[in-house]
Amino acid sequence: MTALSSEKKQKKWTLIELLNVTADYLAEKDFEDARLNAERLLAHALGMSRIELYTNYDRPLTSDELAGFKALLKRRIAREPLQYIIGETEFFSLPFKVSPAVLIPRPETELLVEQVVTHCRNSHSDEDEIQILEIGTGSGCIAIALAKNIANAVLTAVDVSHEALTIAKGNAQAHEVDVAFHERDALKPWPPEYLNMFDVVVCNPPYVSFSEYESLPPEIKNYEPKVGLLGGNDGLEFFRKFSNILPTLLKPNAYAFFEIGERQAASVRNIYSDTGFSGILIVDDLAGKNRIVKMHWNRSKE
Ligand SMILES: C[S@@+](CC[C@H](N)C(=O)[O-])C[C@H]1O[C@@H](n2cnc3c(N)ncnc32)[C@H](O)[C@@H]1O
Numbered sequence: 001m002t003a004l005s006s007e008k009k010q011k012k013w014t015l016i017e018l019l020n021v022t023a024d025y026l027a028e029k030d031f032e033d034a035r036l037n038a039e040r041l042l043a044h045a046l047g048m049s050r051i052e053l054y055t056n057y058d059r060p061l062t063s064d065e066l067a068g069f070k071a072l073l074k075r076r077i078a079r080e081p082l083q084y085i086i087g088e089t090e091f092f093s094l095p096f097k098v099s100p101a102v103l104i105p106r107p108e109t110e111l112l113v114e115q116v117v118t119h120c121r122n123s124h125s126d127e128d129e130i131q132i133l134e135i136g137t138g139s140g141c142i143a144i145a146l147a148k149n150i151a152n153a154v155l156t157a158v159d160v161s162h163e164a165l166t167i168a169k170g171n172a173q174a175h176e177v178d179v180a181f182h183e184r185d186a187l188k189p190w191p192p193e194y195l196n197m198f199d200v201v202v203c204n205p206p207y208v209s210f211s212e213y214e215s216l217p218p219e220i221k222n223y224e225p226k227v228g229l230l231g232g233n234d235g236l237e238f239f240r241k242f243s244n245i246l247p248t249l250l251k252p253n254a255y256a257f258f259e260i261g262e263r264q265a266a267s268v269r270n271i272y273s274d275t276g277f278s279g280i281l282i283v284d285d286l287a288g289k290n291r292i293v294k295m296h297w298n299r300s301k302e
Pocket of ligand 1: 102105109141158184205206228
């Protein structure tokens with residue numbers, strides 16, 4: 001970054017000067033939300049809030065502070081997601097620690113949580129204990145947001161990634177909720193203690209196709225875990241393989257909720273109606289895209 005490079009080495013930067021020059025530089029390089037990126041990086045480097053940057057706008061940075069900020073900025077210029085650099089993001093109005101071992105929670109996934117919360121409040125009385133299983137928990141954001149918002153829920157969450165579960169457990173501890181986390185490949189046979197156990201199964205599976213994956217922005221493709229994204233050749237592999245397993249986990253009269261890719265509703269509907277699910281409902285996100293599938297399992301025990 002030329003303005004911060006050697007010829008100006010001796011310059012004492014104030015917070016506002018550094019903020020302005022960084023925001024301009026990131027905008028030139030086509031970063032979306034350039035100023036917000038600059039603010040959050042500088043706030044993180046200095047251990048301040050974004051507001052404090054402005055209330056201390058004329059404070060000069062020490063050379064150590066400047067070096068620390070430049071190291072963070074370099075990572076962002078290499079297109080590392082801001083959330084990984086800062087190590088935190090927000091989901092369902094709650095803070096979550098994230099690392100490259102977990103997918104960064106997306107705003108559209110909040111709709112999945114909302115759907116499950118609404119379903120549980122409308123379909124279960126306050127005295128009911130609601131057994132909920134989350135498949136592919138990543139940072140734990142879905143299971144933890146559900147535990148925070150459904151008082152009578154009993155949460156179990158699994159992921160195939162050991163590293164992801166370490167992050168998820170830390171997040172559950174920070175939010176003081178009980179979630180039973182287990183390392184498990186959801187596509188392999190499940191032990192008896194899980195069978196016919198759950199009132200609700202919720203899952204944001206890997207659903208990106210090979211061709212979509214190739215065209216993802218570098219922030220996602222080069223940094224987020226492939227296992228959290230790739231759903232095989234057409235993106236539907238997880239849905240297909242899991243369709244025979246899901247009924248074995250559900251109680252009679254249970255519900256399952258999936259997040260889906262915007263063009264997958266018809267295929268997912270077909271896969272799961274063939275398996276015996278009924279009342280299959282597609283819910284759109286705020287952008288009007290098909291995003292959630294809700295479905296009913298009303299068979300007796302498999
Ligand atoms: C799209 S990410 C969702 C993460 C998190 N629930 C969220 O919504 O932000 C999918 C997650 O599923 C996990 N996963 C992928 N295949 C799996 C499998 N066969 N069994 C269990 N978990 C799996 C990945 O490790 C990843 O954490």
